[in-house]
Amino acid sequence: MELLDMDIDLVRLESSLWVGKKRYRAALTGWHLNWTELDKKNRDKKTVSVPVSEVIGVEEGRVQVLPQRSVAKDTDREFTVFYVKRSSSGSPYGLLWRLGRTQFCCPSRDLRDQWMTQLRIALKTHSPSRPHRLLVFINPFGGRKQGRQIYHSLVAPLFELAGISSHVVVTERANQARDHILKKDLTGFDGVVCVGGDGIFSELLHGVIGRTQQEAGLSEHDPSVTLQSCDLHIGIIPAGSTDCVCFATVGVNDPVTSALHIIIGDSQPLDVCSVHHCSSLVRYSVSLVGYGFYGDVLAESERHRWMGPIRYDYSGAMVYLSNRSYAGVIQYLPADSQLSSPRDNTRCLSGCSVCSKGTERLFPHSPGASSLYSSHFSQFSSDTEGEWVSVEGRFRAVSLTCMSSSCPRSPLGLSPSAHLADGTGDLIIVRDTHPLGFLTFLHRHTSTQDQFDLPFVDVHRVKAVRFSLPTGEEEDRDEEWERVNDGGMTEEGKRPSRSGSHKHLVERGEERGQKDFLCGLCCSKAPTVSVWNCDGEILPHTEISCRQEEARSGGNILANEGAITRVNNRYNSNIK
Ligand SMILES: Nc1ncnc2c1ncn2[C@@H]1O[C@H](COP(=O)(O)OP(=O)(O)OP(=O)(O)O)[C@@H](O)[C@H]1O
Ligand SMILES: CCCCCCCCCCCCC/C=C/[C@@H](O)[C@H](CO)NC(C)=O
Numbered sequence: 001m002e003l004l005d006m007d008i009d010l011v012r013l014e015s016s017l018w019v020g021k022k023r024y025r026a027a028l029t030g031w032h033l034n035w036t037e038l039d040k041k042n043r044d045k046k047t048v049s050v051p052v053s054e055v056i057g058v059e060e061g062r063v064q065v066l067p068q069r070s071v072a073k074d075t076d077r078e079f080t081v082f083y084v085k086r087s088s089s090g091s092p093y094g095l096l097w098r099l100g101r102t103q104f105c106c107p108s109r110d111l112r113d114q115w116m117t118q119l120r121i122a123l124k125t126h127s128p129s130r131p132h133r134l135l136v137f138i139n140p141f142g143g144r145k146q147g148r149q150i151y152h153s154l155v156a157p158l159f160e161l162a163g164i165s166s167h168v169v170v171t172e173r174a175n176q177a178r179d180h181i182l183k184k185d186l187t188g189f190d191g192v193v194c195v196g197g198d199g200i201f202s203e204l205l206h207g208v209i210g211r212t213q214q215e216a217g218l219s220e221h222d223p224s225v226t227l228q229s230c231d232l233h234i235g236i237i238p239a240g241s242t243d244c245v246c247f248a249t250v251g252v253n254d255p256v257t258s259a260l261h262i263i264i265g266d267s268q269p270l271d272v273c274s275v276h277h278c279s280s281l282v283r284y285s286v287s288l289v290g291y292g293f294y295g296d297v298l299a300e301s302e303r304h305r306w307m308g309p310i311r312y313d314y315s316g317a318m319v320y321l322s323n324r325s326y327a328g329v330i331q332y333l334p335a336d337s338q339l340s341s342p343r344d345n346t347r348c349l350s351g352c353s354v355c356s357k358g359t360e361r362l363f364p365h366s367p368g369a370s371s372l373y374s375s376h377f378s379q380f381s382s383d384t385e386g387e388w389v390s391v392e393g394r395f396r397a398v399s400l401t402c403m404s405s406s407c408p409r410s411p412l413g414l415s416p417s418a419h420l421a422d423g424t425g426d427l428i429i430v431r432d433t434h435p436l437g438f439l440t441f442l443h444r445h446t447s448t449q450d451q452f453d454l455p456f457v458d459v460h461r462v463k464a465v466r467f468s469l470p471t472g473e474e475e476d477r478d479e480e481w482e483r484v485n486d487g488g489m490t491e492e493g494k495r496p497s498r499s500g501s502h503k504h505l506v507e508r509g510e511e512r513g514q515k516d517f518l519c520g521l522c523c524s525k526a527p528t529v530s531v532w533n534c535d536g537e538i539l540p541h542t543e544i545s546c547r548q549e550e551a552r553s554g555g556n557i558l559a560n561e562g563a564i565t566r567v568n569n570r571y572n573s574n575i576k
């Protein structure tokens with residue numbers, strides 16, 4: 001093994017080059033490009049070393065790409081190398097990546113050509129997982145409505161520099177991106193990218209999973225089916241309001257950082273939770289399935305979408321002041337507590353040992369990345385996996401999160417020690433309590449204080465959860481609600497979860513006995529049911545069952561091309 005490494009690392013090219021007025025000895029080995037400043041006596045000074053896997057592109061002449069492309073007069077002897085540069089001023093939760101650029105001057109044109117050729121060969125050889133062709137969906141209405149501008153000014157120039165060709169679709173309606181992935185020819189695309197928030201990411205997720213099952217002739221609704229793994233990666237350029245999936249995987253919400261991760265082919269498998277109602281699939285979730293507070297905040301915030309991202313803060317305050325709790329019955333299937341716990345104070349990072357162990361346990365005999373899902377149904381229903389636990393009562397909030405769900409509002413997330421790809425989720429039960437207690441719980445999301453260290457809060461690592469209304473309060477008339485809402489994912493032009501005026505929501509609520517909730521903020525009558533927030537979309541049912549579909553570490557589906565070890569190591573070192 002050592003011999004092989006040495007062999008690969010043999011110097012391919014070494015020469016004396018100039019950077020500005022300083023002389024350097026530059027060397028290209030198999031894995032690295034190094035340049036060392038030389039003093040007047042030819043002694044080594046400072047060395048810069050860039051892994052070939054992090055070189056973004058090489059151009060002839062003195063070139064600049066961001067903020068605008070410009071080429072200085074080419075002297076025939078110059079070339080520019082672009083690479084990933086970690087910014088020292090990044091956020092405490094992850095490093096910002098910037099486009100590094102060094103302009104080299106060679107003694108001759110021949111040598112310049114040799115450098116260009118060798119660097120391009122090295123890039124091809126050592127970056128097999130880089131995408132070449134991407135399908136990009138821009139939601140022009142996400143977040144502060146900057147999606148188009150963000151893509152064209154910050155991302156497209158980087159893709160072009162890296163030799164990635166992209167086909168861009170600016171969406172004109174909700175679910176267009178999902179339908180495009182489900183129905184159109186995707187031959188030749190190495191990945192799909194969304195420019196927007198968690199909602200458009202969710203469209204891509206549903207498109208990619210749905211398409212793969214269609215092609216395999218499998219029904220997503222059939223609970224006995226083992227879902228097929230997908231070949232397409234999903235990249236996220238954050239331009240939404242919460243951008244929780246991006247933040248939880250990369251550590252920062254920054255379009256340039258994400259574009260660079262996408263270019264170099266980073267990928268992070270994610271756990272996916274499927275939500276069912278009466279044995280039919282309603283939606284998939286990767287971050288939050290939340291009832292009570294988080295459902296109410298989402299429903300309220302949809303009425304104030306015009307406010308932009310601040311709508312969540314406003315609605316959060318309004319819902320908090322309405323002081324609600326809801327009756328329900330929660331059942332959950334605990335995960336193996338020997339492997340990990342939501343209170344073990346660990347942080348899941350790329351290469352996480354808990355996620356790797358989970359993979360070995362779930363897929364003991366299969367080395368490749370051929371199948372993402374295990375036989376989820378047998379896990380879900382098996383008696384040998386453990387006993388279902390039941391909790392009945394009144395709750396402020398019931399939240400199931402597959403990942404930490406960290407975001408700028410809550411930098412450590414709803415469950416700071418949750419894992420990205422371990423096949424489990426964390427169930428957070430906040431029982432009814434006095435307003436000050438609940439405020440303390442909410443406030444702790446914004447700090448490093450432990451939000452689970454409160455007497456009315458329980459957290460469990462789980463594989464499946466069911467929620468029902470207490471006897472006598474079961475939901476009814478779901479068929480009609482489904483007819484209106486297309487079972488959660490809406491048809492063209494119909495967007496009940498995002499577009500509803502209050503009147504609109506109340507009318508829908510009346511159809512399913514949710515009137516109490518939907519007019520709860522402006523009417524005096526206390527609501528009896530909340531709604532479920534599923535990754536930022538309102539679910540059309542109250543009684544649901546959720547189960548983890550186990551993502552496989554090293555698999556290549558459902559991957560935000562994001563988190564990598566170094567970003568995450570930095571993140572780690574900042575956590576007590
Ligand atoms: N052209 C469009 N017109 C209307 N809605 C759209 C369009 N394109 C996408 N959508 C929908 O808009 C919703 C919100 O988009 P997105 O998630 O990108 O932004 P956001 O809600 O501001 O951010 P976040 O989800 O991170 O809070 C998504 O559910 C998506 O399906
Ligand atoms: C009284 C003020 C209340 C302040 C509440 C602070 C707590 C913030 C916690 C935010 C967690 C967000 C979890 C992410 C969920 C996403 O899936 C979803 C879609 O983007 N976003 C939301 C806001 O539902």
Ligand SMILES: [Ca+2]
Pocket residue numbers: 271401402403418419420421422423424425
């Ligand atoms: Ca998980």
